[in-house]
Amino acid sequence: MTDLTTLTLTQLRDALRRGETSSVAATEAMLARIVAVDNDIKGYLTITDELALAQAEQADARRACGDDSPLLGIPIAVKDIICTQGVETTAGSKILEGFVPPYDAFVVRKLKAAGAVILGKTNTDEFAMGSSTENSAYFTTHNPHDLARVPGGSSGGSAAAVAARMAYGALGTDTGGSVRQPASFCGVVGLRPTYGRISRWGVVAFASTLDQVGTFGRTVADCAAMFQATAGYDPQDSTSLDVAVPDFEAALTGDIHGLKVGVPREYFIEGIDPDVETAVRAAIARLADLGAQIIDISLPHTEYALPVYYLIAPAEASANLARYDGIRFGPRVAGTDMIDSVKKTRALFGPEVKRRIMLGTYALSAGYYEAYYGRALKARTLIKQDFLNAFANVDVIATPTSPTTAFNIGATGDDPLQMYLQDIFTLPVNLSASCGLSVPCGVDSHGLPIGLQLIGNTLQEATILNVAFAYEQSSQ
Ligand code: GLN
Numbered sequence: 472m473t474d475l476t477t478l479t480l481t482q483l484r485d486a487l488r489r490g491e492t493s494s495v496a497a498t499e500a501m502l503a504r505i506v507a508v509d510n511d512i513k514g515y516l517t518i519t520d521e522l523a524l525a526q527a528e529q530a531d532a533r534r535a536c537g538d539d540s541p542l543l544g545i546p547i548a549v550k551d552i553i554c555t556q557g558v559e560t561t562a563g564s565k566i567l568e569g570f571v572p573p574y575d576a577f578v579v580r581k582l583k584a585a586g587a588v589i590l591g592k593t594n595t596d597e598f599a600m601g602s603s604t605e606n607s608a609y610f611t612t613h614n615p616h617d618l619a620r621v622p623g624g625s626s627g628g629s630a631a632a633v634a635a636r637m638a639y640g641a642l643g644t645d646t647g648g649s650v651r652q653p654a655s656f657c658g659v660v661g662l663r664p665t666y667g668r669i670s671r672w673g674v675v676a677f678a679s680t681l682d683q684v685g686t687f688g689r690t691v692a693d694c695a696a697m698f699q700a701t702a703g704y705d706p707q708d709s710t711s712l713d714v715a716v717p718d719f720e721a722a723l724t725g726d727i728h729g730l731k732v733g734v735p736r737e738y739f740i741e742g743i744d745p746d747v748e749t750a751v752r753a754a755i756a757r758l759a760d761l762g763a764q765i766i767d768i769s770l771p772h773t774e775y776a777l778p779v780y781y782l783i784a785p786a787e788a789s790a791n792l793a794r795y796d797g798i799r800f801g802p803r804v805a806g807t808d809m810i811d812s813v814k815k816t817r818a819l820f821g822p823e824v825k826r827r828i829m830l831g832t833y834a835l836s837a838g839y840y841e842a843y844y845g846r847a848l849k850a851r852t853l854i855k856q857d858f859l860n861a862f863a864n865v866d867v868i869a870t871p872t873s874p875t876t877a878f879n880i881g882a883t884g885d886d887p888l889q890m891y892l893q894d895i896f897t898l899p900v901n902l903s904a905s906c907g908l909s910v911p912c913g914v915d916s917h918g919l920p921i922g923l924q925l926i927g928n929t930l931q932e933a934t935i936l937n938v939a940f941a942y943e944q945s946s947q
Pocket residue numbers: 599600601602624625644645646647648649650677784894
């Protein structure tokens with residue numbers, strides 16, 4: 472009998488449609504796989520096995536009645552920063568330990584309506600601040616390709632779960648790269664859609680002008696199927712885009728003849744791992760073999776993206792995280808009076824979150840507002856303009872996802888800047904109005920996965936997914 476965990480999401484969907492297997496069987500296979508490997512990988516913070524089996528039974532019953540919803544009966548995982556009704560949602564933080572949301576995030580509602588089975592909640596850096604899951608207040612997730620290494624972050628639990636066949640697909644969030652970079656490190660496909668494409672309602676806020684939910688799959692088609700089920704307008708999120716959702720799976724034709732692929736010179740810099748550069752350049756050459764036209768481009772304000780992001784994101788975080796006072800959500804630490812209690816409760820934040828709150832509060836303070844936050848906003852506009860100029864001449868932009876492959880747990884030590892440098896190629900996408908994905912493009916000399924980042928103009932997810940699909944098909 473086939474090991475159901477080896478099927479991709481779309482293969483399982485076909486098998487379910489043909490009646491060759493059941494959702495209960497697939498869910499049991501995934502839960503057994505989690506028991507077998509997650510003690511070592513630690514991708515999940517919470518495993519909702521009983522709920523998952525109940526959902527699987529319901530899915531099988533729905534199918535028996537002729538229901539063929541897009542993800543009917545397919546077991547998936549959800550990053551623990553996305554609210555799930557009745558299931559603890561911690562955002563990887565002690566300040567939300569024991570918080571059980573009374574509602575599902577809109578995106579979880581959509582998944583449930585599509586028939587998905589939720590296996591559990593995956594590990595994340597605390598409030599999604601980080602690039603390795605080492606900032607989770609609970610534990611670090613290990614990279615399935617080498618347990619001594621990080622899976623990337625902040626959605627490292629979701630990426631590791633998909634890579635280790637502990638879920639057929641997963642949700643993450645990407646504020647500065649947190650879907651694409653862990654996808655790259657774990658050798659899976661990760662999409663960060665255009666801001667506003669997927670509702671943020673019920674997603675614990677980090678930096679509200681940058682946050683966006685994204686999807687993981689073992690293949691491009693799997694990632695597209697997850698995206699299809701979760702994209703769409705939500706009136707509860709004022710930044711949600713009220714636009715038509717194309718058929719992303721139908722857009723996967725694999726034909727990229729005549730497509731213009733821009734390669735920005737600012738992304739092939741000193742310090743980039745030579746194996747990464749070689750693999751990404753080879754992947755770009757393959758796109759040319761497939762009929763694409765490769766064009767050298769410049770995104771001249773790229774060097775400002777890192778400092779701009781690390782002003783804007785902490786500024787927004789400092790405002791968003793003011794709500795954790797022990798009164799409305801999560802645990803409360805008793806103090807001598809109200810102020811003392813709030814202080815003691817807020818001491819539950821981990822060191823990286825405290826650093827961001829301090830950075831953000833400083834950047835927004837009266838005397839420095841114009842000098843830091845105000846200038847960062849102006850520079851953000853220049854970065855956005857770079858992309859608009861580039862997309863006047865090209866259809867997609869190809870770059871490495873990350874300057875390195877997965878690093879050893881503990882390697883960045885106490886140096887937050889080293890960790891921030893991980894985001895150098897991903898966060899310009901968040902600062903502009905573009906979308907981006909990471910697709911595996913080979914391995915380094917240690918056998919660790921490398922990711923090719925494909926960036927598209929606003930709402931052009933179908934284009935980047937199709938380029939990734941063409942590349943993936945040609946490498947099989
Ligand atoms: N690594 C980046 C940060 O620490 C991005 C995180 C994210 O996208 N959530 O802020």
